[in-house]
Amino acid sequence: MADSADVAAAVSSQPPGGAEEEQGVGSGGGLTDAQREVLERCLHALKHAQTDSHTLAALLLITRLCPASQLDKPTLRRIFEAMGLNLPARLLVTAVRGTETSGLPQHELLSLGTALLAALSTDPDMASYPQLLTTIPLLLGIVANASKDTSPRASLDEAMAADCYQVLTAVCALPRGPEQLLSRGAVPALCQAVKQNQTLSRERGLALLGCLLSGKTKDKAWSKHPEELRALLVGLSKDFCQSKDQARLDMCSQLVQFLPPVGVSVGVSVESDELKGVVSSMWGVLRPMMQAKLTPRQIGPILVLSACLLDIYGWELAGPPKFCCLLVNRACVEVRMGLEEPPGTELRPELQHTLTGCYRIMEAAIEQACSAALSQTAAPPQSHTSSLSLQQSRQVLRVLEEAFSAVIYHLQQVDPSQYGDPFIFATFRSLCSWLAEETSCLKEEVTGLLSFLIGYTRSHMRGESPELGLSDWMDEMSISEERGAWTGKKPLRYLLPALCHLSAEEGPRKVLLTLDTPALLVDFLSQSWTSLKEKSGVVSGRDPSMETACSALLNFTVTEPERVRKDPCFRTLEAFLSEALPVLVHKPRLLVLAANFCTLGLMMGRLKSAPSESVEAGQRRFFSSALRFLRGALDSGSSPPSIKVSVGWEESWDEAAELWRLGLQALGGCVRAQPWIAALVREEGWLKHMLAMLGQCSALPDQQTQAALEEALCAVAERCPLCKREIGDMMARSDKGALGCMRNLKKLVGVK
Structure with a gap:
């Protein structure tokens, strides 16, 4: 094996001009002239080294004479270019395999390899090199002490651990760094390091895991490694429960990172029970902390952790109602204190983070308080639950109102x-x-x-x-x-x-x-429809927001008819519905959205006058689809003969029934305003289908359904003599059916 003395002799034998020839890229940062001269000779030796032994000896000499802290990035880059970027990886592989071809002990190979990589990773550009990324599994193995070798040389000294974490942290800071680490097994390795309490695992390993469990990789990490992360969370929660005073306050911020994401499965019942136990124990520690006297900086992390625990299990494990009221009250006080500042006041990032946690507590409290207020006759709350009494819910709503008054004030600025x-x-x-x-x-x-x-x-x-x-x-x-x-x-x-x-x-x-809110809602519907279709190439998933937008537009349509007639956005909406409804008629899972589209279009249609020229193709397409859709809601039963909700509508009937009835009434208005629709009612077979069903069956599902059907049939009879005759003939033949119960229709068609 060559040592540093061998290379020192080789360096001293180089011609004096060698240093000048190699100089020019980096000045060596904070080096003395003597150090720079030695560095240049070592760089020359690195470039012309015949064996790995000469290369290693030159590097050892550089590290002894020129500490990395004194080298600037251009100089570091020159060193790595001179030695070759594959060398650090070769050193680690040689050490892990235990081969002795290098002549250096395993520990020295590991130490030198990790030191070189740590220096290399200080430059973000070099940290992304493939040669460095390939070493990640080896570095993770080192920090986790995955080697089965239990001899003293297998132990992890602090310098080597620091170098490993330097590289891993530098990679994590890259744009795709977290994904690179996740795909190379960082989560289980780091969890093992923390579990075994390896060197720097608590100081650096947990911080690195926290980065991987924040942001875009959180869901993926929990999905790939639920067992390791649950075990880690259990251990951290035990540490939290056993810690004292300031350490416990410090851990509040740390624990937030290690909680599972909301809505992602973390295992079957046993593991879920384990997670429940963890959350319950955390609440047990947080309750007395929340009741103590705390400064604004102390209460912030407690409120944020409380908000995250509420995200996972709601109020179920939070504690008795009295504590829940206290938690909401503390959150509302922080919001009022934080937001009721003079205009122009900038909120520091730490306060913004606290207030965001308070908002989430307030959001959880809104539903809890409103449900308690609505269910005054509900069963008394069981012990150890967070169910609020009516008095407590009113108290919570009062403090929420005060806090949201501050929110409104802040948003006004x-x-x-x-x-x-x-x-x-x-x-x-x-x-x-x-x-x-x-x-x-x-x-x-x-x-x-x-x-x-x-x-x-x-x-x-x-x-x-x-x-x-x-x-x-x-x-x-x-x-x-x-x-x-x-x-x-x-x-x-x-x-x-x-x-x-x-x-x-x-x-x-x-x-x-x-x-101009209606135009905004129409734009939203159009954009949402486009993205809904693009998700899988076909319309499949339900989007409740689109249904809510329809409800708001329906309110405008009912209360502001003149605006509907004159505002161009409603003409845009008509064109959109004429394209969308024919597609929705064939999508059973989107039946409620179809009911909204159908009813909204019909409610607008009743406000239009008959076209002076031929009917537009889009209008005809919409009304044809609407008639097919409305017709599918009811079906006739055989024994006993009655009319029931059809199979396809049963699951959604509670949500769609009122829209269906309103749609039928609006259809009547459309027929009266635009008589051409009455002929379409016959052509599409709607009238024939309804008369046959009503004539055969003796009962309708309810009185409201009968009234809606009668309204539509009366309008058709008024505007279409042929339709009136068909209705009269059917009523005369089946006086005892459901059709015979429609007195206004009987009178209109002249049947006694």
Whole structure:
């Protein structure tokens, strides 16, 4: 084996001009002139080394005379280019295999290989080299101490551990770094290192795992390695429960990273019970912490961890109702203190993070309090549950109202230049969750904020705000019901339930009309329909947001007929529905959306006058599809003869029944306004089908269904003599059927 003395002699024998020939790329950073001269000679020796022994000796000499901390990046790059980028990997492979061809002990090979890689990884460009990425499994094996060799030389010293973590951390910082580490087994290796309490595993390994379990790789990591991550979480929760005072406060922020993502399966019942136990034990520690006197900086991590635990199991494990009220109250106080600042005040990032956690507690409290208020006669809450009494729910709603008053105040100060700020989105989203349940409180303030709410959602719909920060925030905070990529439609999705309520009230509706809200909803429907079709090439998955948008548009259609007649966006909507409804008629899983589209189109159709020229193809296509759709809801039973909900509609009847009845009434209005539709009713076979069914069967599902059918049949009889005759003939033949119970229709067609 050659040593550093061999190479020192070789270096000293080089011609004096050698240093000048090799110089020029890097100056050596903080080196003295003597060190730079030795460095240049070593670089020359590296380039002309005949064996690995000469290369290693030159590197050892460099590391002794020129510490890496004194070398700048250009100089480091020259060193690695001189030695060859494959050398560190060869050193690690040689050490792991235990071959003695190098002449160096295994530990020295590992130490030198990891040191070289650590230096190499300080340059982000070099950290992404394939030669470095191939060493990741070897480095992970070192930090996890996966070797079965239990001799002293197999132990991990701190310097080597630091070098390994330096490389792994540098790779993790690359754009695709977390995915590179995940695919190369980082999660199980790091979990093993923490479990065995290996050198620096608590200081550096947990931090690295935290990065892998935050953002885009969180779901994938839990899906691939649920057992290892559950075991890690169990261990960390035990440490949390056994820690004291400040250490426990510090662990609150750390634990947030290691909780499983919401909505991702983490195992079967046994593992789920284990996870429940972990969450329950954490709540047991958090409750006395929440009741203690805490500074704003101390309570922040506690509130954020509480919010994350609520995301997983809701209020089920949080504790008794009294504690739940306390938790909500503390969160609301923090929101009021944080947001009720003079205009122009910038909130520090730490406070924004705390307030975001508070918002999630408030969102969870809204549903809990509203459900308790609505179910006053429900069974008394069992012990150890978080079910609120009516008095407690009213108390929670009061403190929530005060907190959302502060939220509204803060949003009133927002400038359009801030629309891409993730914290503004978090604040907006929280307010929307409250407005979805409660629009009667703070009505004037909410109406005054509508200009911001619509402007904010429209800006994102049009892509006028930078989305990258919001996308990253959604990933980090696990905020996404769809668990999909961020789109500009998301803000409007959260606002839609509130718009459904507000469009039904005259004051807010007038403001919404001045903001051109119907056009925004039509754009949303069109974009959502396009993305729905593109997901799998065919329409398949249900999108409740589209149904809610239809409900809001339906409110405008019912209450603002003149706006519907004059606003161009409603003509755009008609054209859209004429294209979409024929597709939906054949999609059973989207029946409720089809019912919305059908009813909305018919409600608009009744406001139109008869066309002066020929009927447009789009209009004919829509009404033909609507008639086929409405006809499919009911079916005749054989024994006893009765009319029942058809098999295809049974599952969705609770949601679709009212829309179906409203659609039939609107069909009657369409026939009266546009008599040509009456002829279509005969051509499409709707009238024949309904008369046959009503004539054979003695009973309809309910009185409302009978009234809706009678309304449509009366309109058809009024506008079409042929239809009137067919109805009269059927009523005369089957006086005892369901048709015979329709008195207004009997009178109209002249049947006694």
